[in-house]
Amino acid sequence: KNQVEQSPQSLIILEGKNCTLQCNYTVSPFSNLRWYKQDTGRGPVSLTIMTFSENTKSNGRYTATLDADTKQSSLHITASQLSDSASYICVVSDPFGNEKLTFGTGTRLTIIP
Amino acid sequence: DTGVSQDPRHKITKRGQNVTFRCDPISEHNRLYWYRQTLGQGPEFLTYFQNEAQLEKSRLLSDRFSAERPKGSFSTLEIQRTEQGDSAMYLCASSSRTSGDHNEQFFGPGTRLTVL
Numbered sequence: 001k002n003q004v005e006q007s008p009q010s011l012i013i014l015e016g017k018n019c020t021l022q023c024n025y026t027v028s029p030f031s032n033l034r035w036y037k038q039d040t041g042r043g044p045v046s047l048t049i050m051t052f053s054e055n056t057k058s059n060g061r062y063t064a065t066l067d068a069d070t071k072q073s074s075l076h077i078t079a080s081q082l083s084d085s086a087s088y089i090c091v092v093s094d095p096f097g098n099e100k101l102t103f104g105t106g107t108r109l110t111i112i113p
Numbered sequence: 114d115t116g117v118s119q120d121p122r123h124k125i126t127k128r129g130q131n132v133t134f135r136c137d138p139i140s141e142h143n144r145l146y147w148y149r150q151t152l153g154q155g156p157e158f159l160t161y162f163q164n165e166a167q168l169e170k171s172r173l174l175s176d177r178f179s180a181e182r183p184k185g186s187f188s189t190l191e192i193q194r195t196e197q198g199d200s201a202m203y204l205c206a207s208s209s210r211t212s213g214d215h216n217e218q219f220f221g222p223g224t225r226l227t228v229l
Contacts, residue, residue: 043204043220089155100169101218103155
């Protein structure tokens, strides 16, 4: 069973609309939770990093939230753009020096004009 | 370009052949990681180095896989006697313990391996 589960698996929205992606994790304890954006055929690029004590972190139109009690995180994208089309991956790192990252399977987001 | 680079970007090989991939990390990053990503899945950890020392290997890394980082700079990942199940994207990432910011890992563009 994957320790990091994401939903939905895929999402299609119109350009300009907002959307929220969900992440549930069972990795515990953990050091920090990250959201990555991965364009097709490219390596992941970090969007946000939150420690277990942080509740929210923003990066431009991306806002991540974290509820360590329920082990849930979300990534909210505001005013979507065509370039937001990508896979968004939730990643949890172990507390022992951040050596190992556990990746979710990702949400494939498609923005249509 | 001062990011993580990987070579080649694409590799097509026949089953049973050996392949070798190279990763050049960000300059002065002392940690280097290898991941494997299959279609529709998130990356899976394979192994990581701190300088030239290989500190951890995943159970995914069978005896046919070997990784080296001889001088603590670039790294190579070799797969011997490739199988069709080895077809995947192989990602390399690097980080610096001294850079702060939660030991953020910076990923390369990956090497796409197809085994026929």
